Amino acid sequence: MTFKLSALLLAGSMLVSAAAFAQSADDKKWVNQCLSDNKDAKVAASVVNTYCTCMNGKMSDNETRSITQWEKANPNARKACEQEAGWS
Template identity: 45%
Template sequence: MKLTTALALACFGLVLASAPASAQNADDAKWIKRCVDDNKDEKQTPAVIAAYCSCMTALMDSNETQSVSQWEKTHKAEENKCGKQSGWVGK
């Protein structure tokens, strides 16, 4: 396993552990992991990517079928909010 992937997964675990229990579930974890994987080459720290993905997942409807990467293309306000909140440089 590459070091960056391991760091991203570790940060992802920290994000989930710090989130309120009612706000997280297995489906959210699946979407956050996919988002982290989709953004691994975006030149951001694993912690920033995990925070961004967690924020975006929290804003999405629980019945959403699009991935975060698809959803963010049509939800710029949410993308900007989560980019700023997570410390994403360039979003």
């Protein structure tokens, strides 16, 4: 039983690591800008991080606007990411 649990935890941590590396340097730049833009939000930093990552994922790789600029033109994406992040 302990071996199965250890194997499961190892597999889960590998998936999390792969997801973390999936972001390009450009993605990280935009997410960090979004985090900065929302630094005064009255929610947990993890909520803002989830929101910014979600919004970045919805944007085209060719987008030139910041997440903050893009969200204003895409209210449905904003609402979906707010819900996913638990931002109420």
